[in-house]
Amino acid sequence: MKAMTWHGGANFTLDEVPDPEPTPGYVVVKIDTTGICGTDVHITQGLFPSEPPNILGHEGSGTIVAVGEGVSSERIGQRVVMNHSSHCFECWNCRNWNVSRCLVAPASTNGLYAEYVALDSRAAVELPEDLDIEVAAMTEPAACCLSGVEMLDIPYRATGLVIGAGIMGLFTAAFMKSHGVETLVVSEPVKVRREMAKQFGADILHDPNDVPLSEVIADITDHGQGFHVTAEAVGKPELVATCINSTKPRGQTLMIGVCPEGSPLPVDLYDMHFREIKLVGAFGRGNVFHRVPKELTKLNLQNVISGRYPLADLPDAITASAEGLGVKFAIKPND
Ligand SMILES: [Zn+2]
Ligand SMILES: [Zn+2]
Structure with missing residues (x-):
């Protein structure tokens, strides 16, 4: 599959990398939309810590195309949003606070500026029928805001x-x-x-x-x-x-x-x-992520996505996002 690798600063390369495998307990998702986050912009400007080389992107939606052992094959074809980070779902931080602050699992996973991603099936949250899959990619930023407001x-x-x-x-x-x-x-x-x-x-x-x-x-x-x-x-x-x-x-x-x-x-x-x-x-999504897709169906999100870019144009999308002239820019990795 194709993925955009970040090499520090504003440098990216479009690479051919191995397809992700559905290991036990995991699902493989074909990514529909990945949102450009202000954090990604800050990372390329050196304002937010991150270690290159790395595939960035953490705001994504897509469709399950393969399941690993222990995951029901009925989930194939399901539209999901990704609560994307490595986590154990067991430690105090995972249970009480935020799976992105897991005390056990390694901090980084493969990002969503790619055609496919494998992730823990429990982190792939099914979308309500009336939620548009592109809009659903905004679950992660919305979760950070909901978690913050609820504090x-x-x-x-x-x-x-x-x-x-x-x-x-x-x-x-x-x-x-x-x-x-x-x-x-x-x-x-x-x-x-x-x-x-x-x-x-x-x-x-x-x-x-x-x-x-x-x-x-x-x-x-x-x-x-x-x-x-x-x-x-x-x-x-x-x-x-x-x-x-x-x-x-x-x-x-x-x-x-x-x-x-x-x-x-x-x-x-x-x-x-x-x-x-x-x-x-208020840094992260707390433990509200799974409640957010439903919340999004109550909002008027028309025209919130200001621009859509193919994977290869990620640097342009980051520049557009940094210029602040739109609201949300999106990558369409499989278009
Ligand atoms: Zn974000
Ligand atoms: Zn944990």
Whole structure:
């Protein structure tokens, strides 16, 4: 089969590699769609740690084409989304937290920028009939957002703010709304992304190049004290600071965006202490992955995929994603 191998920096090669085998307990999936993740962009920019050579790609959907010993042959032909990482399903982290944090299994598996992948049958989650297979590839990023939002304690009639309307900000917005935020502001300078936040439930769209956020805070939050919950979904320390500074006393800030490794938090810690702000990190999918395909059927995901590329054009897709002009770019490995 064909696979794209990453060699560090922005260097990739399209390689012929052995077809994955359905070993006991495993299934082989023919990949329909693999989403380009902000993390992939950060890896090629040296902003997120990863060891080359490596096949990247962790947001994928497809169809089971072969099963190993111990897996029912009835699963052949099933449409699935991949909860993709190596895991044992037994250790404390796997059972209680996140299979991508398994304490036992090796950290990396073959990625999804390839025509096929073999994975543990338990990590191939069947899609609801009414979920489009291409849209289903967004289960992984959506799971990270749902897991993050569920770490917040959202009070009755809460106000909320999401900074950044890339795919992570959009899903965070949608789940904040479905988890009780009454008035939600989404702040985003790029028009196409900002407009898309409406379809994810945003009540107020904010363009930071147009009006200072402080005016929105003064207008819509109680005594101008700030929002009950805020989320940074870009990955810039100064925007995490903006979120903290826009949060009301005893409020909570969620860190959805991936800040560069080693970056400090540029906030006045006295102020955070004085106003009793809670800061919540949110890296991964927690243990909500299997619930997400159903959640996706409740959202309007029309036009969220801004571009589709064949496997060989992965570098172009990563560049398009880095330029931030669309919402989600996808690789179609078998087209
Ligand atoms: Zn991702
Ligand atoms: Zn484990």
